[in-house]
Amino acid sequence: MKWWxxxxxxxxxxxxxxxxxxGFRIATWETALIAAVVFAGLNLFVKPVLVILSxxxxxxxxxxxxxxxxxxxxxxxxxxxxxxxxSSFGMSLxxxxxxxxxxxxxxxxxx
Numbered sequence: 001m002k003w004w005x006x007x008x009x010x011x012x013x014x015x016x017x018x019x020x021x022x023g024f025r026i027a028t029w030e031t032a033l034i035a036a037v038v039f040a041g042l043n044l045f046v047k048p049v050l051v052i053l054s055x056x057x058x059x060x061x062x063x064x065x066x067x068x069x070x071x072x073x074x075x076x077x078x079x080x081x082x083x084x085x086x087s088s089f090g091m092s093l094x095x096x097x098x099x100x101x102x103x104x105x106x107x108x109x110x111x
Contacts, residue, residue: 003040006103010036013102014084023091027083035084039077047073070096 011032018026026032050069051058058065071093078084078092086092 006107007033007036007040009103009106010039010099013099017095017098021091021095023087024095025083025085025087031081031083035077035081038080039073042073042076046076067093067097067100070100074099 011029014026014032014035015029018024018032026035047069050072051066054065054069058069071089074092074096075086075089078086086095
């Protein structure tokens with residue numbers, strides 16, 4: 001999937017999840033678009049460093065800690081983008097799990 005397609009897909013996923021989940025709030029669709037761009041930037045620059053630093057704990061948890069890293073990326077996005085909010089870190093983990101699953105599905109060749 002191309003970069004702009006992933007941004008658009010994440011924007012739509014964010015908006016849909018904000019409508020379904022009570023602890024996740026997005027002010028406007030523009031906020032969702034900005035959050036998708038910031039999330040992509042964090043995944044590009046910050047996430048690889050966190051993955052390398054957390055490699056031992058990720059190995060010990062059989063890869064499950066990777067979802068915590070995804071939740072952290074969304075939590076960081078929420079701290080940088082006004083109007084993009086989670087009620088708790090657990091909610092950001094749930095959203096990260098759903099976003100990861102949907103992105104994997106869309107990138108798997110069903111285009």
